[in-house]
Amino acid sequence: MPLDLIDSTPAPASPGPGQPGRPGRRRDHSRDPEILDAAIEVLAEEGYDGMTMEMVAARAKAGKATLYRRWPSKGELVVDAVACMKSRDLDVDNLPDTGTLRGDLVAMIKPRTLEEADRKMQVMAGLMSVLSRSPELVDAINSAIVAPRAEVNRRLLERAIARGEISAEVDIATIALVAPSMTAYRLLVTQRPVDREYLLSIIDGVVLPAVGLSAPRA
Amino acid sequence: MPLDLIDSTPAPASPGPGQPGRPGRRRDHSRDPEILDAAIEVLAEEGYDGMTMEMVAARAKAGKATLYRRWPSKGELVVDAVACMKSRDLDVDNLPDTGTLRGDLVAMIKPRTLEEADRKMQVMAGLMSVLSRSPELVDAINSAIVAPRAEVNRRLLERAIARGEISAEVDIATIALVAPSMTAYRLLVTQRPVDREYLLSIIDGVVLPAVGLSAPRA
DNA sequence: GGTATCCGAAACTGACGAGTTCCGTATATA
DNA sequence: TATATACGGAACTCGTCAGTTTCGGATACC
Known part of the structure; x- marks a missing residue:
């Protein structure tokens, strides 16, 4: 196991959405949620070690290369997926009050x-x-x-x-x-x-x- | 992942300690506990997927081949190790009574x-x-x-x-x-x-x- | 002492998966 | 319509690990 979930390098001065050097730099992040959801599904079914990037790509109907275009490693994809899992569920500041x-x-x-x-x-x-x-x-x-x-x-x-x-x-x-x-x-x-x-x-x-x-x- | 932890074959009519066909059949199981302990240690430190048979063998100062002479697969070794982990701890029928x-x-x-x-x-x-x-x-x-x-x-x-x-x-x-x-x-x-x-x-x-x-x- | 057997060590095989590269295609901008 | 980009897919490299085989040495039995 390559147990460095996260590459220790502190992000290479994030290029951001609009890159200076080139004019037409468009990055389509519209499918990120599908990929993250797929990752969560596979994660739930297979566990971290059982999950493969190919499974996630297949589930999201994306190419493996696309995953690596967005996340530098399996570890970072997983961390991101978990972080984005916050529920659509009841929010804490607005709980129904039944009186007891x-x-x-x-x-x-x-x-x-x-x-x-x-x-x-x-x-x-x-x-x-x-x-x-x-x-x-x-x-x-x-x-x-x-x-x-x-x-x-x-x-x-x-x-x-x-x-x-x-x-x-x-x-x-x-x-x-x-x-x-x-x-x-x-x-x-x-x-x-x-x-x-x-x-x-x-x-x-x-x-x-x-x-x-x-x-x-x- | 080869997710068949246990081979489905139901044990080949267990030869037992004394085999009939041959006279001098001796199997030294005296080091089994060391191996099982080593497996538990590695398991605790690395998890199932992170544990390798080589780690267990090294920790028990045994050869990998020896492990496979005794257990047919990693999965069975782990099941055995866990089953043999019952504590040296307090036994349930003899709990100290403080009165409250x-x-x-x-x-x-x-x-x-x-x-x-x-x-x-x-x-x-x-x-x-x-x-x-x-x-x-x-x-x-x-x-x-x-x-x-x-x-x-x-x-x-x-x-x-x-x-x-x-x-x-x-x-x-x-x-x-x-x-x-x-x-x-x-x-x-x-x-x-x-x-x-x-x-x-x-x-x-x-x-x-x-x-x-x-x-x-x- | 001879022999059979098990041992630990190490080399080996085969599968599998992370990460990379390449290519043909779709699409958005101009 | 021309161009650039990112896409999905597939082929690739490379390391790792389960499981096997081989070997020389130790040890119990006769």
């Missing part, structure tokens, strides 16, 4: 969301063994996958405190990690499905009791 | 245990991207790494119920997964250390509140 913490948490369980989380975790799994050698990949994954999940829960918990539903003494930071951690573990480690039932057992069996609430008609 | 759930949980935090869990998680990470293609690897990992961790917590929780310290209504199965899930997430996904402090925040911030107990002088 349990309602808010349960409202997060939607097929669309589950499916997207699933995909992200597959990508995660495929990159796992490479993470320890690539700080930039760790960063990309953190801001695209890891951070958003905990942030949502943190907001919901803060709101519950604000409305007086739960005590301000609870360890929000840690509790916000419970669901993300347990779903990731379920999916990655034990290889079992994260379905509505499992999520409800986390909410009603762990999170709510931990903040001093109880599930409805237990 | 918190005491029991905190007593599990020992450098020795942390370190071993760490190693296991590194191996886990290295195998992650391969898991989806190898059911036998999933099984091996489950019984060597995953199951024991939750089992310990389940026992401690049952004991707490038995002594009347916590209610029998709590969702033991799910709560027993909290610590394993959160430590795995911390280590694998967020790449931060699982130290005493983090473990205490799980115990005092999530587990104890979830079962209706509270941390000492919060």
Whole structure:
């Protein structure tokens, strides 16, 4: 394995879109998203080492040369693809408010969301063994996958405190990690499905009791 | 990637230690443990795809040919190595009893245990991207790494119920997964250390509140 | 001591994949 | 319509690694 995910050279004074020396310099970046999406798909299915540039090119109906015209290496393509994976999902500043913490948490369980989380975790799994050698990949994954999940829960918990539903003494930071951690573990480690039932057992069996609430008609 | 981790042929009617046709058939399996240990080490450091048979052989001070004399393929060596990784650690039927759930949980935090869990998680990470293609690897990992961790917590929780310290209504199965899930997430996904402090925040911030107990002088 | 067997080391084979080069074509500008 | 550019596709180089073969040396058994 050529384990330098990223070439250490700090970018050759980026030429930019309009190059001086020549008049007609047009670079068509319109197909970049297709390529990045293809990379994510292959990554989720095959993992970093299993993914080949040929697979990505084929999936994006592009030539391998085109990939190398845009990204200097497989590693950089992957980092870019992960960084561009930020979800079309719910945004953190505009979460629906059901009036109760349990309602808010349960409202997060939607097929669309589950499916997207699933995909992200597959990508995660495929990159796992490479993470320890690539700080930039760790960063990309953190801001695209890891951070958003905990942030949502943190907001919901803060709101519950604000409305007086739960005590301000609870360890929000840690509790916000419970669901993300347990779903990731379920999916990655034990290889079992994260379905509505499992999520409800986390909410009603762990999170709510931990903040001093109880599930409805237990 | 040659993604047939295991050759599908079901073992050719295992010759066994004493072969009939020939008189002097001796197979020295005394160095198998060294080789398996070496495999685990390399696996933890490089991941499945990064691990080469040459690395394992060198680490075990053995010849590559010797490896292939004992295991038919890299995949089978890895499955075997993982299966033989069951810890020298505390056994599940003989857990120290401190008299309180918190005491029991905190007593599990020992450098020795942390370190071993760490190693296991590194191996886990290295195998992650391969898991989806190898059911036998999933099984091996489950019984060597995953199951024991939750089992310990389940026992401690049952004991707490038995002594009347916590209610029998709590969702033991799910709560027993909290610590394993959160430590795995911390280590694998967020790449931060699982130290005493983090473990205490799980115990005092999530587990104890979830079962209706509270941390000492919060 | 003779013999059979297993050992570690090293050379070898074959496949595969990253990255490069080349070529015929499509397209946008002029 | 002429020209330049980037395109997809295919052929190429080159390193690496799984798995095999070969060999000289050590060791247990007779």
